[in-house]
Amino acid sequence: MSEPIVHMESIEKHFGNVIALAGVTFDVRPAECHCLLGDNGAGKSTFIKTMSGVHKPTSGTITFEGKPMSFDSPRDSMEAGIATVYQDLAMIPLMSVTRNFFMGREPTKGRGLLKRFDTDTANKVAIEEMKKMGINLRGPDQAVGTLSGGERQTVAIARAVYFGAKVLILDEPTSALGVRQTSNVLATVDRVRKQGIGVVFITHNVRHALAVGDRFTVLNRGKTLGTAMKGEITPEELQDLMAGGQELATLEGSLGGTV
């Protein structure tokens, strides 16, 4: 199997006297989807924020393409090729798809005082990239506010991919979506993975994880409980690990295995 793009070893993160992460080891290889599962409060958010440069780890090492790395800001990790799509998507509903797509990274033409936003190129690229992801826009000036949640997610993913992401971190991309939109987003994840990008898929939904994941790592109380390959683990086992074992096992009896 290929070398990991990002390898995080024994990451610890303390906030004052709170230990949010107590030794997390995680890596992601090109063209794979590595799911990070965990219940609320398990430390998923803290962990991806460490990975995307928002937080600096208290201890532990980050290796990016074989070299040790230390990200001082989200911009550093973005430039290295780690793109994060947060739950709020960093999308502005009132602005057009094109303007959102190129927000902060506008293509320009001309020079000096005449250096200007190359709207034609931007519109063309936005329409094309969205089409690659299976979304046909009404027009490049369509406001993001008119898109559905799944489509917005896809715009955010397409944007990250277009700007050369090597690792794509998706923070609960399916948590607020309906069934159909979820399957669209999962299909997008699959498409992105086939382009050779390493996807980190954060979720607490075991079924969504199993649908696209190649490897599964479960996080509980700030620690990794181990990594399993696809086919090595059943949904029930994953569910149990996430919940920390016993409690859910006893619960499950009364719910008749529906959780």
Place this chain on the structure above:
Amino acid sequence: MATEATPVVDERIKAESFMAGLMKRPELGAIAGVLLVTVFFLFAADSSMFTLAGFMNFMSPAAQLGILAIGAALLMIGGEFDLSLGSMIAFTGLFFGACVMTFGLPLILAIPATLVFAAFVGAINGQIVIRTGLPSFIVTLAFLFIYRGLSLVGLKWATGGSTQLRGVREATAADFLTPIFSGDAFPGVFTALGDMGLIDTFKNGTPKVPGIPVEILWFIFIAIVATYVLLRTPVGNWIFASGGDANAASNSGVPVRSVKISLFMVTALCAGLVAIITVLDSGSTDARRGFQKEFEAIIAAVIGGCLLTGGYGSAIGAFFGAIIFGMVLIGLSYTAIDQDWYLVFLGGMLLIAVLFNNMIRKRVTGER
């Protein structure tokens, strides 16, 4: 462009009519307003309102307000307010007056110094808003009073007790920069047009309109530059993004803080320019200069389609919003209607504009 790029037609999307597309433009309300007001005065006002002289008459105050309104519009699109705009006119006007009268500087030094000073004043507003994270409404409300007060105190200091500083016109009459900031432009063209009988002249042959008041040219120039920046440059995109959602914008790499501080500076520069123009024009400066202009500018911007929540609006809209103001302010004197209806109109227009903008926003974002 849009149609050829989307060959696959989604059966759930109805074709958009030209009118529906037009409805989504932020400046539509203001343009409709100009048409409405024009039609009203065509019937209600004396026909001299729509002669060249009448046109210049209402465009001149519209231009002074419009320069402010465009600055205010940019700032509002960027998600902030500046209520100290009016006081800033008095304050920078005082600075300019003091430069010319107290320190005897020529305009080539006094004007850049005033503009730098204005930018500095704007930067203070911006820095405080950004660093404290307080709403710009409160911060600039404080400065509305601070600058007004400082203008009074400063004027008394500069004049030895008076709240008016006179004699600027005499001091600057010979300066080569004066024609760029005051008076009428292209007098030669207008004289020639008068001689050819193309425009109205007085009995002695001088044209009734000696030229285009320079503030109108500044107004048009600033409207064009602002629109270009907003729609055709990366900075324009950053302004929309900063106002739309500052957090999302900065996560995407937009330098939100510098964008907002620059916008405060641009707004202050607009106030500084208006101060220079009005001080040169009237030959004096006083502490009441620009009184309540901040509200008029914001109203013009809102009529022009700016949302109070930021992220949406247009400079062209503010341009037309200001023209509506000028037309009504001056136009009422061409009618038999009491001038004081102006204030009633102002409030009514604001209310309608906000309702209209809300509707437009819902259309744009597809809210239901």
